[in-house]
Amino acid sequence: MSENGAAKPTVFIDGEAGTTGLGIRERLEREGRVSLMSIPHESRKDVKVKRALLADVDLVVLCLPDxxxxxTVALADSLPNGGPRIxxxxxxxxxSAGWAYGFAELNAxxxxxxxxxxxxxxxxxYPTGAIALLxxxxxxxxxxxxxxxxVNAVSGYSGGGKSMIEAYEAGEAPAFQLYGLGFAHKHLPELQVYGGLSRRPIFMPSVGNFRQGMLVSIPLHLDTLPGHPDPAALEAAxxxxxxxxxLVKVIPTGPNDKPDAEALNDTDLMELRVYGNSDHSQALLVARLDNLGKGASGAAVQNIGLMVGLE
Known part of the structure; x- marks a missing residue:
């Protein structure tokens, strides 16, 4: 029961054993403002058990393959009144149509x-950082x-799934590697749609030999933009x-500032910076965040708070 006597909202994390699910559960347990529901491990693939739980909770969080x-969404849709919030x-x-995008700072x-x-x-x-800048x-x-x-970006290896994590922690992976070289990374659609772009961007992700943390950078030729804005105008906007x-802050910076990808680890913050040289009409937009924080579990907990009224 909450302090005002009302029952706590009930939340089921479907896929709570994965990296994102664990991060969400740890944050919610630490806050203690919701009641977390689970399926016994031996019943986790039992559709009847899952359906019964979906019918009984306020919100389900999906930390599952697509x-x-x-x-699970189809199962929820089959319940009376469309089942729980998801x-x-x-x-x-x-x-997808009918789905709100969970970046609360996108607009007013x-x-x-x-x-x-x-x-x-x-x-x-990755799109969290790129969209926040664009x-x-x-x-x-x-x-x-x-x-x-x-859009160029580097992440810690914790965002790459079980096999990548195991390879890095066993010392069997390279210090740095590019991927998504087919120009069809799964994050591109949301980056384009919610970045407000009509032209498909180039997105080049990479992974470094550190567990978590992220830098997203976007270079700009300012003399190709309308009105030739200077870096100060970008930062002001x-x-x-x-x-x-x-949770999102714009940090004044200078050419000698060298952002550390790991500096915001274990926080749900994101920092945005504008580097530039007006003489050369060039700028670099940079977002720094924890890929497991504002980039995943932290954003999820922020959205859970909005959805169940616990902001």
Missing amino acids: EAAKE LDASTAHRV DQAQEIRKARRVANPGC RPLVDAGLIPPNTAIS LSAHYAGQD
């Missing part, structure tokens, strides 16, 4: 959209939607967009 997430941490529904109305939505898609880690500048008219954009936000 196809399994779709199956927060999906997979990529299955991030650009997004948090309210998440509050009232029955179906919310938790963002991907969308305010597109909305402000500083970056046209059809601009040719390249970002600062105006995120004014008053608790």
Whole structure:
């Protein structure tokens, strides 16, 4: 029971044994504001058991592969009144009709959209950083939607799944590697849609030999943009967009500042920076976050709070 005598919201994490699920569970247990429900391990593939639990909880969080997430959503949809509210941490529904995008800082109305939505898609880690940098500048008219954009990013290996984690922790993986070289990474659709881009961006992810942490960077030729904005104008637009936000901050910076990808580990914060040289009309937008925090579990807990009224 909560302090005011009302029952705590009930939450079921479907896939709680994975990296994201564990992170969500640990945060929710630490906060103690919801009642966490589980399926016994031996019954976790029993559809009848899952259906009964879905019918009995306020919110289910899906930390599953895409196809399994779709199956659970279909099961929930078959229940009276559409079943519980759903927060999906997979990529299955991030650009689907009827699903709210779970980046609360996207615009002035997004948090309210998440509050009232029955179906919310938790963002991907890389798109969280890229969209945070791009969308305010597109909305402000500083970056046209059809601009040719390249997004470069590096993450700790914890975002790569069980096999990648095992390879790095066994010392069997390279110090640094590019991937997604088919130009079809699964994060591209949401990056384009919620970044406000009409032209498909180039997205080049990479992984380094560190467990967690992330840097997302976007280079810009300022003399190709309307009005030739200087770096200060970009920083001012970002600062105006995120004014008053608790989890996303714009950090003034200079050319000697070298952001450490791991500096925000074990937090749910994200920092945005603008590096630039007005003489050469060039700039670099940089987002720093914990890929397991604001990039995954931390964002999920933020969305859970919005959805069940525990902000």
